Amino acid sequence: MTGDQPCIVGLTGSIAMGKSTVAAMFADAGVPVFDADAEVRRMQGPGGSLVPEIEAAFPGSTGHEGVRRDALGAMVFGDPDALARLEAIVHPAVAKAREQFLARHAAEPMVVFDIPLLFEKTGAETVDKVVVVSAPAEVQRERVLSRPGMTEEKFAQILSLQMPDADKRARADYVIDTGTTLADTAAQVQALVDKLRADLRD
Template sequence: MIRLGLTGSIGMGKSTTAQMFRDEGLVAIDSDAVVHDLYRGEAVPAIDRAFPGTIVDGQVDRAKLSAHLGSHPEDFKLLEMIVHPLVRKREVDTISKAEADGADIIVLDIPLLFESGTEARVDRIVVVTCDPEIQRRRVLARPGMTEEKFTMILGRQTPDVEKRRRADYIIDTGLGLDHARSEVRRIIASLRAKDVK
């Protein structure tokens, strides 16, 4: 089974692209969705101990956690030490199930693929990109997003130009949904053709 890593900086259209892979019948593990789920369950006790005051009604209050990390960026490492092993376990379980079900390709949607050093866990890498102005417009249109927060997030991400340099495939979402969808189909066909050889 081919493990296809999907990544891209904030606002590049990664989630939309991941859904396109699902629409083509592939299993796509969304690391962000797994984290959200962990914030409502398994990760709560450890985060409560590490970041007191960030748990509200039995789950992680993302705004409170984000505010803490904004003023204490050195604590990102601590959060990653708590969350990454839990995400990895879910990923391994989902990969095993997909393999048992006979899947030939699985998509691992990992926003911080390069930043977390997890590219060794995938066979091929798709980077989703777009023009920086389109990215900026998309991100600043999100509820609660500010220039300052956007700058902080970008500062933690590998630059887009570097991601594209390290990619096996690139999808430019700035060229529209139809273009992105045809690229998704082209990538799947290419992987399956190589797999047959």
């Protein structure tokens, strides 16, 4: 962290651990949140800036609604080379959007970067503090398999690409437990925000 930018809190967690819910709680507590996934959806939506480049690389993957996520997903699922080509398009665009977000919130004491694959792809050294969102494995499994179109095979594939939850917790500066009530999770988030703000004032 440098003196001319906020403390950057990296928020991460495995699939269905409740990361989006916790990100919204940080926002409710007055902390600006950069949601990488939401940014990608915007850039891949109708008229999105990435749509022409993705169509050129993956013909038939877009339409009037922007990127057809199912079609594109089928083209890259289980194909590391195709996934790498897609990431080479998406990641630089997200990095630029993140820089613009930081510039807009330069006067804030802290901001949150919501990064699903913080440890796997981005690198924890890119943030000042790491918050991992976690829940018991059986809660995670129940949440995942209740999602439309989710199968045991897809869940296993996703888990194989993600660092195990126990490893993430071990590397975290702070852990938010979402295997409890929403009110309790929100209280954990508010307490953490209060602590970080106090630390930054010291």
